[in-house]
Amino acid sequence: MNEIRKLIKNIDRGIALRKNLPEYGRVLSDTYLDYAAIELTFSAYMLSEIVVEDSIVSEVERDLYDQVVAQLRALLEGESVIEEITKLRAQITTIMDGFTSYTDQLVGYEYVLKRKKLKHQPEDDVIAEVKRMNEEEFLQNLMAYLVGNRDQSIVRDRLQMLMGQIPVHMTKQKLLEKVKEALSLYQGSDKVSLDNFVYMIRSSAMLHKAKAGVASAEHIEAFIEQLATVDLVEMTDERYGELAKELEEVTEEIVALTDYYFALQKVVNGIYALALARKNQTKESSLYVDCKEILWNIAKGGLDDSGLVKLEGKIENCVEKCGYLEAVLYEVTNSYRDLLQELGLLEMFGEYEAISSLLSDSLFIDLEKVQDDTEVDAEMIKKIYAELSDEMSKMFAGMQRPLRKAIMATVLEKLPVDFSNTSQIEEYIRTNLFGCQDFSEKSVVLLELQEQMTEASEWRSE
Numbered sequence: 001m002n003e004i005r006k007l008i009k010n011i012d013r014g015i016a017l018r019k020n021l022p023e024y025g026r027v028l029s030d031t032y033l034d035y036a037a038i039e040l041t042f043s044a045y046m047l048s049e050i051v052v053e054d055s056i057v058s059e060v061e062r063d064l065y066d067q068v069v070a071q072l073r074a075l076l077e078g079e080s081v082i083e084e085i086t087k088l089r090a091q092i093t094t095i096m097d098g099f100t101s102y103t104d105q106l107v108g109y110e111y112v113l114k115r116k117k118l119k120h121q122p123e124d125d126v127i128a129e130v131k132r133m134n135e136e137e138f139l140q141n142l143m144a145y146l147v148g149n150r151d152q153s154i155v156r157d158r159l160q161m162l163m164g165q166i167p168v169h170m171t172k173q174k175l176l177e178k179v180k181e182a183l184s185l186y187q188g189s190d191k192v193s194l195d196n197f198v199y200m201i202r203s204s205a206m207l208h209k210a211k212a213g214v215a216s217a218e219h220i221e222a223f224i225e226q227l228a229t230v231d232l233v234e235m236t237d238e239r240y241g242e243l244a245k246e247l248e249e250v251t252e253e254i255v256a257l258t259d260y261y262f263a264l265q266k267v268v269n270g271i272y273a274l275a276l277a278r279k280n281q282t283k284e285s286s287l288y289v290d291c292k293e294i295l296w297n298i299a300k301g302g303l304d305d306s307g308l309v310k311l312e313g314k315i316e317n318c319v320e321k322c323g324y325l326e327a328v329l330y331e332v333t334n335s336y337r338d339l340l341q342e343l344g345l346l347e348m349f350g351e352y353e354a355i356s357s358l359l360s361d362s363l364f365i366d367l368e369k370v371q372d373d374t375e376v377d378a379e380m381i382k383k384i385y386a387e388l389s390d391e392m393s394k395m396f397a398g399m400q401r402p403l404r405k406a407i408m409a410t411v412l413e414k415l416p417v418d419f420s421n422t423s424q425i426e427e428y429i430r431t432n433l434f435g436c437q438d439f440s441e442k443s444v445v446l447l448e449l450q451e452q453m454t455e456a457s458e459w460r461s462e
Contacts, residue, residue, distance in 0.1 A: 001324070008328055017339060024332065025345055025352070028325050030285070032277040032355050035318040037291035038311055039359055040270030044072065044298045045308065047263045060214045061260055064092070068264060071271055073299040075278075076292060085272045092265050093364050098212025099258050102220050104203045106251060109227050111406035113244050115167075119440035120240035130443040135434050138446065139426060145453045147422055156417065159425070161452075164413030165445050166429065167436045168405045172396050175408050176389050182415045183381050183388075191374040198384060204410040207391050216257060223250050232402040265363045273358040276351045287314055326356050 004027060011020050051065050067088060071081045118127065146158050179201060186194040202208045211221065223246060230243065294307040333340065333349045340346040357365050396404055419425045436442040 001321070004321070004324060008324070011332060012328065017336065018343065021332070021336060021340065021343060021345060024325075025280070025348055026282055028329070028352055029277060029280040029348075030282060031318065031321050031325060032273070032352065032359075033281050034285055034287050034291075035315075035322050035359060036270060036273040036277045036355065037288050037295075038315050038318055040072075040267065040274055041291045041294050041298075041311065042308070042315070043263065043266040043270050044295060045303075045305065047267050048298050048303055050260055050263055058216045060216055061257075061264075064088070064264060068267055068271070069299055072267070072295060075271055075275055076296055076299060080275070081271060082275050085268060085275065089265065089268050089272065092261055092268060094210075095212045095214055095217075096258065096261050096265070096364060097210045098214075098217060099254055099261070100203070101208055101210040102212070102217070102224060103254055103258075104208060105206050105224050106227075106247065106254070107410060108206055108403050108406040110247060110251070111409065112232055112402045113240070113247060115438070115441040115444050116240065116402075117244070117440065118443050119438075120235075120237045121244075126447070127443070130446055133446060133450075138450070139429060139434075141453055142429065142449060143422060143426060145456060146425065159417040159419065160413050160415075162425075162429075162449075163415070163417065164409050165448060166409075166432045167438070167441055167445065168408040168412065169432055170408055170412075172393065172404075175411065176392065178415050178418070179388065179392075179411070180385050181418070183385050185416065186376050187378060187381055189376050191376055191380070194376050194380075194384070198388065200414055201388065201411060202391070204414050205392055205395065205407055207395060220250055220254060223247075232400045262363060269358040269363060273355045276355050276358075279351065280348055287311070322359075329353065329356060 007020060007024055007027065010016060011024055047065070051062065071085050071088065074084075075081045146162060147155050149155055149158075182197070183194070186197060199208070211217070227243070227247075230239075235243075290307070290310050294311075297304060297307065329349075329352060333346075333353060337346065340349055354367050357367055396407075399407075419428070433442065433445060436445075
């Protein structure tokens with residue numbers, strides 16, 4: 001590590017760049033080869049366990065797994081797999097976009113059904129617990145939980161959580177004004193940040209609609225279509241029970257499927273990263289050789305974890321070394337672009353940036369997306385707000401009131417809070433929570449907030 005520190009320091013000072021930049025590239029290449037190999041080994045083994053043990057893996061999912069394993073086998077045989085693995089990565093990303101959309105849509109219905117639970121499935125002990133609550137004492141404890149932390153980021157997160165929990169009594173226009181105010185905060189920032197915020201709002205408002213396009217999603221899509229026809233205001237206890245049960249089952253199904261596709265994409269990213277790292281490899285370490293042996297076993301359908309013992313404790317060193325090297329990667333690529341081009345290293349450094357993204361926690365990151373540093377101006381915000389406002393207005397126009405309230409709460413939770421002092425927070429709670437006339441909704445929220453306060457208290461006492 002001392003040699004690496006010295007190398008990076010010399011590059012930072014601009015010393016002997018024609019010698020040090022290629023050397024930095026060589027060290028990074030060897031490090032990435034080991035890191036990509038060991039990451040792929042562990043993720044491929046975990047995926048193979050899921051395929052063997054998890055019943056959620058249908059014929060469609062199994063076929064994708066077989067395609068991924070075929071690419072792993074081709075990689076180990078020395079073939080170029082980048083084109084095919086890129087296609088598989090795009091296919092899985094599209095499928096996951098669909099499942100994300102389903103989740104966004106189900107969140108609103110889950111919000112509605114959860115708050116109707118005590119109306120349709122009353123529990124005497126729960127009702128008694130709520131009736132025993134002293135509102136003033138509850139408010140005092142809640143305020144301490146919300147604003148009593150010294151860390152202002154925690155205070156902000158808890159206040160935003162509050163906005164998503166407390167019953168919403170707000171007009172559509174008032175919500176849109178809050179969205180407009182939030183958008184205005186992005187003036188002067190980069191467009192990527194604004195785009196990410198708009199995507200988050202559209203998802204929260206159930207505006208982002210996509211389909212997974214696989215047979216395993218057909219039942220989920222049918223249930224979502226069914227939910228859209230349900231009278232959320234007037235329903236029988238029996239109908240409520242049916243919907244709540246099926247919602248729970250569908251949610252579990254989505255979780256299982258998304259877990260599978262996350263695991264699948266992690267392997268795909270690992271294959272992609274290793275394929276790129278291998279293009280510039282200068283040697284094969286003993287770690288890399290051990291990983292290849294295990295990967296061959298997995299590619300042939302084996303599931304023996306004895307080989308993993310040799311890798312114990314090795315990944316931590318790769319992570320530390322990569323973290324140190326990557327800390328300056330983007331700066332080096334941008335600051336010395338012309339020299340890297342002259343030295344014939346620019347493409348290679350671009351591949352290193354891709355490897356960095358592939359081995360990150362952002363499994364579905366767009367590798368082709370160019371960083372848009374365009375500065376956001378007032379006209380841009382005005383245009384985006386007009387589009388968002390129009391979409392949300394049209395959606396709210398034909399929506400049942402319970403679902404509209406749910407979506408408003410979900411959107412509010414993503415917006416910056418605008419309380420000026422604690423008195424305003426207390427007044428909001430008194431009016432919107434304590435003043436709620438729906439006993440079931442009020443009770444569910446009180447109990448949810450009480451549970452969060454209890455968990456926070458227990459965590460502090462540990």
